[in-house]
Amino acid sequence: MTRFNSKAARAQPTSRVTSTGRILRSYEGGRGRERDARSELFLLAVANFVSQQTFYESGADRDDRFARLVRRLAVEDPEWTAGLLGWLRGEGNLRTASIVGAAEYVKARLDTGATAGPASRQVVASVLQRPDEPGEFLAYWTAMYGRSVPKPVKRGIADAVRRLYSGRSLLKYDTASKGYRFGDILNLVHAAPDPDKPWQGELFRYALDRRHNPDTALPPASNRVLTAHRELMALPPAERRAVVTSPGGAERLAAAGITWEALAGWLQGPMDKAAWEAVIPSMGAMALVRNLRNFDQAGVSDEVAALVAARISDPAEVARSRQFPFRYLAAYQHAPSLRWSYPLEQALGHSLANVPALPGRTLVLVDRSGSMWAPLSDRSQLNRADAAAVFGTALALRAQHADLVEFGTSSRRLSYGKGESVLKILGRFGDLGGTDTVSAVRAHYRGQDRVLIVTDEQYAHSRYGDPTEQVPAKVPVYTWNLAGYRAGHGPSGSANRHTFGGLTDAAFRMVPLLEAARDADWPWAA
Incomplete structure (x- = not known):
């Protein structure tokens, strides 16, 4: 009798976020599943804005948990941890978490004498991708561990300095508001100029002189940006506004590295229509x-607005900016003019390029419970509830046939039309109080081919078991965790139960892999 090799035989793929089998309690009192250390760190890292309060966990507790996990895995699994940190700063686009993680990686390896795996110097350099980040790293290290900076940190920062420091970066980031100026960093790490950048030696000397002798420091004549900037700064304030209104004003500002943040101070006056129109050509897409x-309030012309719209909705610009999809939602909610609505809709769509077009029938459940309404960070007006709605709506619109459901204490199915605007559909979501994920699954699962739940996983106790147990074992259930709490609402890693995480659409790459019976690796190893 055939027991295994039948027509129904199918490989059971695995994913990397895995449960240990140990039962915990969620913050809501539901039965949760413990994840292994790598899975816990991954989900926490991709949802962590560092020092930010969440609904159930203080910023300090969250940061301590993050640091403990990094220190542990830096010794136990340095290859994996170094891969996570590099990916986190790159594709994950999380600056602070990656910098903190790299510092803790170095500290753990120094304290234990660990030598196996990627060198601390390489890990430090890998997370420093913007010219202000060497200073951020030093500020964190000295605040946590004192002013004695170990050699691996100095060498990693020196590698980054050679790669990142230029005339433009000096003007943009070497400001008096920083505790560590470019000159301070050069003094501390003793970075030698890059041999392939013959101009960098003069730049380093100027950064040091600018720090210690600001009144007499002169930019190198070979650096056109710095000399052009000095010329503009030397203009009397009464003559400066004439620059922005002149035919070549925009080009002159760009050549001198005058950013939009610095322009108002240079003008010593308001950012009016002429000022914005002069600096807009040199602004980045996310700026x-x-x-x-601000453009609307200043009365920027329709012609210039059309150029702005083309830039922010360009697929290549969106990809280059590597911004979270909900950034475009925030802009949509706060920009008063309708002329930005369609460009922002297009940009949001481009930022969700990894959302798959799933075949068959899909049940998409979006958590709109109270815990999801905490802001993503202290500086953000966006919350996890809206982020979840963005991703859930995009999934539903791309799928061949999807039931889009919001849930909290209660649940309801949302209507939408194919090709409808994501941003328009978001207005139909509400605030649904507590968390009853189990009842939502039971109420809306009607034989769909798969279930996707976008949530923080903190469901309340249910006599029916965990949310994933409400779906037959042969049907895949994918949980997308947006918060990174310790306990998961169901098992993960195999047997058609998988958990992803993060605030970008990158996780959805795993769904087609798993449904093609292929194992899904960590994002940086896939």
């Missing part, structure tokens, strides 16, 4: 998105 309201 444009952040300032749409």
Whole structure:
């Protein structure tokens, strides 16, 4: 008798976020599943804004848990941990978490004398991708561990300095508001100029002189950006506004590295229509998105607005900016003019390029319970509930046939039409109080081919078991965790039960892999 090799035989793929089998309690009192250390750190890292309060966990507790996990795995599994940190700063686009993680990686390895795996110097350099980040790293290290900076940290920062420091970066990031100026960092790490950048030696000397002798420091004549900037700064304030209104004003500002943040101070006056129109050509895509309201208030012309719209909705610009999808939702909610609505809709769509077009029938459940309404960070007006709605709606719109459901204490199915605007559909979501994930699954699972739950996994106790147990074992259940709490609402890693995490759409790459019976690796190893 055939027991295994039948037509129904099918491989059971695995994913990397895995449960240990140990039962915990969620913050809501439901039966939770413990995840192994790598899985717990991954989910926490991709949802962690560092020092930020969440609904159930203080910023300090969250940071302590993050640091403990990094220190443990830096010794037990340094290859994996180094891969996570590099990916986190790169594709994950989380600056602070990756910097903190790299510092803790170095500290753990120094304390234990560990030598196997990627060198601390390489890990430090890998997370420093913007010219202000060497200073951020040093500020964190000295605040936590004192002013004695070990050699691996100095060498990793020196590697980054050679790669990142330029005339433009000096103007943008070497400001008096920083505790560690470029000159301080150069003094501390003794970075030698890059041999392939013959101009960098003069730049380093100027950064040191600018730090210690600001009144007499002169930019190197070979650096056109710095000399052009000095010329503009030397203009009398009464003559400066004429620059922005002149035919070549925009080009002159760009050549001198005058950013939109610095322009108002240089003008010593308001950012009016002429000022914005002069600096807009040299602004980055996300700087444009952040300032749409300011453009409207200043009365920027329709011609210039059309150029802005083309930039922010360009697929290549969106990909290059590596911004979270909900950034475009925030801009949509705060930009008063309708002329930005369609470009922002297009940009949001481009930022969700990894959301798959799932075949068959899909049940998409979006958590709108009270715990999801905490802001993503202290500086953000966006919350996890809206982030979840963005991703859930995109999934539903791409799928061949999907039931889109919001849930909390109660649940309800949302209507939408194919090709409808994601941003328009978001207005139909509500605030549904407590968390009853189990009842939502039981009420809306009607034989769909798969179930996707976008949530923080903190469901309340249920006599029916965990949410994933409400679906037949042969049907895949994918949980997308947006918060990174310790306990998961169900098992993960095999047997058609899988958990992803993060605030970008990258996790959805795993769904087609798993449904093709292929194992899904960590994002940086896939």
